[in-house]
Amino acid sequence: MSEQLHSLDATALHLSDAELAEIDAEIAHAPYRSAVAIDALKIVQSHRRWVSDESLEALAAYLEMPAAELEGIATFYNLIFRQPVGENVILVCNSVSCWIKGCEGIRAAISRQLGIEPGQTTADGRFTLLPITCLGACDKAPVMMVGEHKFEDVTVERIPAILEHGEGATPG
Amino acid sequence: MSELPLTRNVRPDLSPTGIKAYEANGGYQGLRRAMAGLSPADCLQVVKDSKLRGRGGAGFPTGMKWSFVPMDNVSPGHKYLICNADEMEPGTFKDRLLLECDPHQLIEGMILAAYTIGADVAYIFIRAEYLKAARLLREAIEEAKAKHYLGRDILGSGYSLAMYVHASAGRYICGEETALISSLEGKRANPRAKPPFPQVSGLWGRPTIVNNVETLCNIPHIIERGPEWFGSLGLGEDAGTKLFGVSGRVSNPGCWEMPMGTTIREILEDKAGGMAAGYQLRGFLPGGGSTDFLVEEHLDLPMEYESIGKAGSRMGTGTMIVLDDQTCPVGFVKNLIEFFAQESCGFCTPCRDGLPWNAQVLDDIEQGRGKPEDLDTLEQHVGYIGAIGNTHCALAPGAMEPLQSALKYFREDFQRHIDDGACPYRGAH
Numbered sequence: 001m002s003e004q005l006h007s008l009d010a011t012a013l014h015l016s017d018a019e020l021a022e023i024d025a026e027i028a029h030a031p032y033r034s035a036v037a038i039d040a041l042k043i044v045q046s047h048r049r050w051v052s053d054e055s056l057e058a059l060a061a062y063l064e065m066p067a068a069e070l071e072g073i074a075t076f077y078n079l080i081f082r083q084p085v086g087e088n089v090i091l092v093c094n095s096v097s098c099w100i101k102g103c104e105g106i107r108a109a110i111s112r113q114l115g116i117e118p119g120q121t122t123a124d125g126r127f128t129l130l131p132i133t134c135l136g137a138c139d140k141a142p143v144m145m146v147g148e149h150k151f152e153d154v155t156v157e158r159i160p161a162i163l164e165h166g167e168g169a170t171p172g
Numbered sequence: 173m174s175e176l177p178l179t180r181n182v183r184p185d186l187s188p189t190g191i192k193a194y195e196a197n198g199g200y201q202g203l204r205r206a207m208a209g210l211s212p213a214d215c216l217q218v219v220k221d222s223k224l225r226g227r228g229g230a231g232f233p234t235g236m237k238w239s240f241v242p243m244d245n246v247s248p249g250h251k252y253l254i255c256n257a258d259e260m261e262p263g264t265f266k267d268r269l270l271l272e273c274d275p276h277q278l279i280e281g282m283i284l285a286a287y288t289i290g291a292d293v294a295y296i297f298i299r300a301e302y303l304k305a306a307r308l309l310r311e312a313i314e315e316a317k318a319k320h321y322l323g324r325d326i327l328g329s330g331y332s333l334a335m336y337v338h339a340s341a342g343r344y345i346c347g348e349e350t351a352l353i354s355s356l357e358g359k360r361a362n363p364r365a366k367p368p369f370p371q372v373s374g375l376w377g378r379p380t381i382v383n384n385v386e387t388l389c390n391i392p393h394i395i396e397r398g399p400e401w402f403g404s405l406g407l408g409e410d411a412g413t414k415l416f417g418v419s420g421r422v423s424n425p426g427c428w429e430m431p432m433g434t435t436i437r438e439i440l441e442d443k444a445g446g447m448a449a450g451y452q453l454r455g456f457l458p459g460g461g462s463t464d465f466l467v468e469e470h471l472d473l474p475m476e477y478e479s480i481g482k483a484g485s486r487m488g489t490g491t492m493i494v495l496d497d498q499t500c501p502v503g504f505v506k507n508l509i510e511f512f513a514q515e516s517c518g519f520c521t522p523c524r525d526g527l528p529w530n531a532q533v534l535d536d537i538e539q540g541r542g543k544p545e546d547l548d549t550l551e552q553h554v555g556y557i558g559a560i561g562n563t564h565c566a567l568a569p570g571a572m573e574p575l576q577s578a579l580k581y582f583r584e585d586f587q588r589h590i591d592d593g594a595c596p597y598r599g600a601h
Contacts, residue, residue, distance in 0.1 A: 004313040011523035029293075029336060030358075042300075076360040076517075078340035079300045090182040090302070092439055096461055097419040099507045100499050125335050133344055133511060134461075135301055138419035138491070139426045148303050172303035 014058035019047050023062065034065040037073050041080050050081040078133070085128040086121045090163075091145040096132035103140040107131070109156040113163060127163070148172045174405060176413055177393040179429040182273040188308050191315040192482070194276040200321055202392035203280050207329040208286060210395070212243070215288040221399035223407040223411040228256060228347075228486045229386030229460065230566075231477045240371035241379045241390055250293055252380040254284040254356065255388055256304070257298040258340055259349040262511055263493035264462030266427050267385035270307035271298070274389075275312035279335070281388035283321060286333050289381050294335045297352050300342045344515035348565045349382040350374075351517065363538050363565035364517045384416055407433030410476045419446035420494030421451045424517035427491070427560065430475075431522035437471040439492070453499040455581055459488020461508050464572030464577035465495070482579065500597035501582035502589055505575050508533040523568035526557040530575065542590035550579060 012050045015023075026036040044055050049091035051059075051074055060067035074080045081089075093109045097165060107118065110129055114122050123130040137143045142153030144162075151162055151167035181189040181197055194200070198230045198366045206215055219237030241251065255278065259267040270278060278296075286294045298306050313335050316322040343361050345351045350364040353375050358375055374380025390412055396404050401561055403411045410432040416439045417427035423445030430439065436458065440446065455465040458475070464485035466473075473479050495504055513527035530553050533546050556562065558572035579586065 026509075029334070035358040035376075039338070042339065042341055070364065073358070073360055076345050079342035094507075095511055096504060096507045097263050097493055100420050100493075100496075100504070132301070133260055133515065134264070136259045136265045136268045136299070138265045138493070139264050139417065141419060141425070145301060172301060 002103065012053055013045070015062065016047065019043055020062075027151050033063045034069075035072055037063055038077065038080075041070075041077075043073055049087075050084050056082075083089060084121070086125050088126060088147045089128045089130060089145075091130055091132035091135070092118075092140070093133070093135045093143045094131045095138075097134070097138035098142040103142040105142065105156055106154050106159070109159045110163070113159055145172055174413075174431050176429040177397075177405075178270065178277070178389050178413060178415065179273075181277065182269065183270075187275055189270060189274045189276065191276055191312065191319065194274065198393075198396070199276055200280055200319075202394075202396035203283055203321060205396055206284055207331070209472065212288045212290060212380075215269045215284060215395060217289065217401055222390075222394045222402040223389065223399070224390055224394060225477060226384055226408065227386035227390075227414065229261065229462075229486070233486065234383065234387055237371065238285070238289050238381060240369065241381060242372065243290060245290065250290040250378050251483060252375045252378060253282060253289060253291040254296040254349075254375065254380060254382045255282055255294070255296045255385060256347060256349065256352060256353065256382050257296055257302070257385050258352060259302070259385070260299055260344045260347055260515075261423065261489055262508060263419055263457065263490075264417070264460045264489045264491045265419070266417055266489060268302060268305065269383050269427055270389050270469040271302065271311065272308060273304070275308045276316065277389045277392060278385055279309070279312055279316050279322070281391035282315075282335065283326065283333055284391045285383060285388055287326075287331055289379070289579060291381070292333060293579050294333060294334070295375075296337045297346065297356060298337060298339055299346075300340045301405060302339075306337055306339050307571040312434055313337070324342070336520040343517075344511075345517045345567060346563070348567065352382060353380060361518065362517050362565075365564050376461065398468060401489065402494045405431055405442065407431045407475055408474050409433065410477055414475065414490050416443070416475060417491035418494060419491070420456070421448045421499070422446065422494055423448050424425075425574065435472055435474050436466070436492075437491075439475065440494070444494075445484065447494075449497060453494065454493045454497050454499075454501070457488075457492050457495075457574055458485050459492070459494065461511065462566075462573055463488040464573045465581050467581050485573070498597065500538065500595055501578050501585045502534060503595070503597065504537045506538050508574050509534055509571060512567060516567060519567070520563040520565075522557045522562045523571075526553055527571055529553065530557075532573075534575075536587045537586060538595055540589065540592070540594040542586075542589060542593075545584055546590065547583075552576065553578070 023040045026039040030036045061072040135143045142154045150172045224234045225231045308375050346355045346361045348363045351361040355361040370380040405412050421424045455467045457463045509531045513531045516523045518524040554572045554576040557568045
């Protein structure tokens with residue numbers, strides 16, 4: 001099967017028209033195709049939540065670069081996911097200002113409620129829990145994000161309402 | 173009360189200022205002034221005379237940085253201006269305010285900077301998590317294009333500039349200017365050896381300037397009002413105003429624009445309201461996670477590049493992180509070193525292998541497994557890793573700054589962890 005895949009146009013088989021249109025818009029103002037590697041990984045991820053081996057190979061072919069090189073780029077960046085993630089990615093800031101204000105307790109409360117440790121996804125596929133570096137809202141520490149929403153001055157008591165219906169969100 | 177140009181459009185509810193409100197409050201007047209009769213050389217002279225220094229942490233004179241860009245136009249091809257909006261220094265939350273509340277101020281500053289160095293393409297490199305800011309900037313770029321402030325033949329001057337937003341995929345090292353350039357080229361964000369400097373050979377091998385958000389936001393005001401006015405904003409040696417921030421256990425954490433040269437005490441006590449009830453001050457990092465600790469004796473120092481430098485630290489980003497008496501200094505430094513170890517790009521050995529070693533030693537001490545010789549090991553690392561020139565970039569030397577100063581000011585805390593075989597602060601959190 002995989003040989004057959006390579007013998008055909010891997011790109012046409014795998015990437016959607018919408019993905020290709022967005023990638024082409026980036027290529028239009030880049031000096032060469034592989035220059036948009038990071039934008040393209042983010043575009044694929046925005047459509048599929050993560051970057052599978054198949055997506056990576058198709059993308060590398062489309063950008064005219066070795067798949068191994070694209071893999072090196074994908075795994076370098078903290079927010080390119082090479083494993084499936086849940087519908088909502090929870091990012092809990094663990095940098096120093098949030099640490100002073102008790103982010104370890106916040107992380108533990110989320111783990112207790114969802115039954116997952118950092119790096120894991122809930123069985124129902126709703127949530128993935130990840131640590132994140134300083135989110136740049138240190139005066140409102142502790143801070144976390146769920147998907148595209150930011151939550152400031154988080155307390156352990158607020159965790160259930162945040163996870164169940166995003167209570168108290170501000171745009172990221 | 174002196175003038176506060178950078179935050180004049182920042183509203184109490186922090187809602188964004190659109191192009192109409194920005195223009196109504198004098199926005200794009202600096203650009204109009206330049207397009208109507210200032211040459212790039214005129215603009216460069218004004219910025220040089222203003223004595224503006226980079227607000228991203230290093231404090232390099234902005235006009236001098238720009239002056240290294242070749243202006244002979246002998247070699248054909250692009251020149252680039254990049255705004256570094258990859259705000260990821262622990263404890264730093266100043267650029268977010270400027271990006272979210274007044275995107276046009278940044279865009280006007282970028283157009284003027286690009287015009288001065290002869291760039292025809294500009295990028296805003298913004299961190300992945302600043303989603304709202306990235307959306308506002310994309311909208312603001314379209315608004316500016318519609319008004320002929322951006323695009324082809326800006327305000328009939330014949331000068332053209334394209335501007336794009338690039339959202340990062342998340343890595344602290346992208347804030348280092350040569351790493352940022354590598355990342356913008358679609359590669360792993362490895363910093364490059366200098367020389368060549370980006371001003372000569374940067375993005376795709378072409379002349380490139382990388383400036384911080386706050387630096388660029390000063391430019392429209394300097395071009396419009398002039399260097400004398402800008403100089404008069406500062407209280408002492410340094411020109412202009414600065415965004416200062418305070419986080420940690422203080423009564424009123426936040427970020428405020430104040431004159432350059434404001435004392436640390438005024439920022440900590442008047443703006444941040446002093447320590448939170450029940451907490452005492454032990455020390456603070458004056459400008460983000462990679463600056464040396466200062467302590468109570470330094471409170472009356474002005475926040476200026478030279479004075480903070482003489483005290484053994486750096487003004488850095490100007491956003492302070494406060495250490496209180498109930499937070500473990502060893503844990504505080506361990507958190508920072510773990511951050512730097514994780515975010516090292518892995519290219520240079522002292523950084524890739526040295527920082528995790530330090531993190532391990534600090535973890536041992538913090539967990540009560542420390543040995544008497546551990547402090548010597550840390551001191552040795554400060555010497556090796558902290559030395560400028562052993563690594564391509566300043567990540568590893570910066571990481572050593574809070575550690576070396578913690579060993580100086582809070583040595584008894586490290587010693588007590590080792591002697592007691594336990595963290596004396598455990599349970600305080």
